[in-house]
Amino acid sequence: MDFFDRFSIPPHDDPMLYASIVAIAIVSIAIVVGLTYFKKWGYLWNEWLTTVDHKRIGIMYIISALLMLFRGGADAVMMRLQTAVPDNTFLDAQHYNEVFTTHGVVMIIFMAMAFIIGMMNFVVPLQIGARDVAFPRLNALSFWLYFAGAMLFNLSFVVGGSPDAGWTNYYPLAGTDFSEHVGVNYYNWALQISGIGTLMTGINFIATIMKMRAPGMKLMKMPMFTWSALITNLIIVFAFPVLTIALLMGTFDRQFFTNFFTTSDGGMDMMWANLFWIWGHPEVYILILPAFGIYSQIISTFSQRNLYGYKSMVASMVVISLLSFLVWVHHFFTMGQGAVANSIFSITTMAIAVPTGIKIFNWLLTMWKGKIRFTTPMMYSVAFIPLFTIGGVTGVMLAMASADYQYHNTMFLVAHFHNVIIPGVVFAMIAGLIYYWPKMFGFMLNERIGKWAFWNIVIGFCLAFFPMYITGLNGQARRMYTYSESTGFGPLSMVSFIGALLLAVGFVLIVYNVYYSFRHAPRNVGDDPWNARSLEWATHNPVPEYNFAITPNVNSEEAFWDYKKNGHDLFKGKIEDIHMPNNSGWSIIFAGIFFVFGFCFVFHVWAGVIIAFLGIIGCMIYRSFEKDDGHHIHKEEIEETEKKFGGAK
C-alpha cells in the first residue's frame, strides 16, 4: 500500500476537512446524477464543452471565476474568523498556512485572471466587429488548460495536501528542505498548466485585435476596453514566460534535485523572489488594466458623455505597460540590496502613480457635467474612484524604500493590495458582469437587489480592510495565525471579521440576484438596454452565433452612438454566407491529458507522466494533420434569424 500512501493528506485532526471532503463528493455525485436525470449530457457536450464560440468560452471563464471566487472567499472568511479574537484555536498554524496560500493563488490566478480573460473573450470580438477571435480552437484550448490547472490546484485540498508556502512561494521555504510534502508540487504544476493557457490567450488576442477589426476602425478608434485588452495581452506575452521558466526551475529543484533556488551548492534562493516578481508585478497590471477598460466603458455610458481624454488614456496605458516591467524590486526592498538599487526602483514605482492619476482625472472629467445615471454598474465605478485612490496613495507610501522597512510584511501591506485589487479588479468585474449581463443572457439583473449587494460589499470592504492599516502600523505581521491579547489587535481584527461577513453577504446577494432575475426579470429588454455607446451594443440580444450579420463599418470609437444619434450608416452591404469555425472536443481532451500529466508529475508517478506525455504529443500530431475548414452559415438561415430578432443588423 506504499504507493497509495502518497495521496493521503497530512494529518490535521480536523473534522472540517473531512466534512468538506464529504461535501465535495456529494456535490459531484449530485451534479452527475442531475445531468443524467435531466438528459443534459448531450447539450453540455455539444453546446458548451466542445464550443469554440468566444462568447460561450467567455461565459465559461466567468462561471469558473465565480466558483473560484467562492472557494477563495471561503478561505478568506476562515482566516478572518481565526484572527477575529486573540489566541483563537479555530485553525492550527499548518492549516492557516494552507488557507492563506490557497486564498492568494485561487484569487489571483484562478479568479481574477479568469474573470478578466472571460470579459475579454466576451466583449473584445463584439467591440471590434469581429465574428470570433483569430484562433478559435486555440481559445478553447486556453480555457480548458486554465480549467485543468484550476481543478488540479483544488484537488490538492483533498488529495495529498495543499501548498503552504504562501502564494509567492518563496524559497528556501518552498524547497524540499522545509516543504517536504507535495503541496508545492501542486502549486508548480497547476500554475504551469494554466499559465500556458494564459500565454496562448495573450497571443490570440493580440492577433485578434491587430488583424480582425471592422473596416474603418483604426487603432485610435478602438473602444477603450479593447485598448486595455491589447495592452494587457502584450504584457501577458512578455511576462508569463518568466513565470513558466521560474516554475520549471522550482520543479527541477524539488523533483530532480537541482540547485537553482537552494541555499547551498551555488543556488540563489532570492533568485526565485526576483523571477517571481518580474512576472508578478506586470501581473498586477494585467489584472488592473482591463478593469480600467471596463470602468471607462461604464462611466462614459452612464455619464452619457464621450470618454474624456481618449488619447491620454491610451498613452497612460502604454506608459503603465512599460513601467510595470521596471518596478518589481519594490516587492523585496528589505532583501538586502543597497540604497542605490532601492532608490532606482523606488522612483520607478512612484512614477507609475502619474499615468494612473491621469486616468483617475479623466474619469472624473468624463462625469463632470455629465447626466449621470446611478445604475448598479455605475455605483461600483463611482465607489471605485475614491477607494482605489486610497489604495494608490498607500502604494506610494510603500514605494518609499526606507519607509518600507517599517511596513514590510505587516498587515498594512495586506490592506494596501486588497485596497487596490478589490475596488480595482473585483468591483470592475462585478460591474462589468452586471453591465454585460443582458448581452450575455438576454435579461437584466434586478437593480434593487444589486444595490443591496453593492452596499454590503462596499461597507464590508471598508470594515474588513481599513482596520488592517492601523493594526499593520501598530506592528501586526501578516500570515500569523494568531496573536496574544496584550498586542491589542483584538477589537480591530473583530471589526475586520465583521467586514468579511458583510462582503460574503454581498456576494451571496449577487448569486441570489441571478436566481431572482432569472425567474422574474422581463425578457424583452431590447438590444441596447443601457443606452450605450460602443459597437458591442449594435448586436442582437442575446448575440447570435455569428455576432454581426453584416460586418459593421466604423467611423469613430463610439460607432454605435453615431449610428443612433448622428445618422452614421453602420451596416452597409448585404447579408452573405458566413464562414464559422467548427466545434471540437479536441481541446477538452488535450487539457484533460495535461491534467493527468500534471497530477502524475506532482506525485512522481513516472509511468503516468510518460503515458500522458505521449498523449500530449499524440494530440498535437493529430491536430497537425486534422483537416478542419469550418462551416458556412447560409444566407437564408441568417435572414431567418435576423427576421426573428426584428430586422437585419
Place this chain on the structure above:
Amino acid sequence: MRELFPMKQVNGFIFSLLLTVIALSVYFFDMSFAMGLTILIVTAFIQAAVQLVVFMHAGESKDKHAIYANTIYGVVIAVLTILGSLLAMVWGYN
C-alpha cells in the same frame, strides 16, 4: 536580370558568414574574457537582426511598423529586466 537575382539575400548571407567568422575568431586568438564575450554578444545581436530582416522578411509586409515596434519593445524589456536583476542581485547587493 536585376529583378530576378536576390541581391539582398546574397549580401545578407555573406554578411552573416562574416559575422560567424568574427565570432569564431574569439576561439583562435588570445584575448581577455571580457573582450571575447563582448565580441560574441555584439556579433550575436547583429546576426539576429540580419536574420530577422533579411531572411524572415520582417520589413516586407504592411504591418512592418507593428513588427519592429514589438521587437524593439521585447528587446528593451529583456535588457532592462536583466540589468535590473543584476542591479538587485549583484551590483547593488550589500
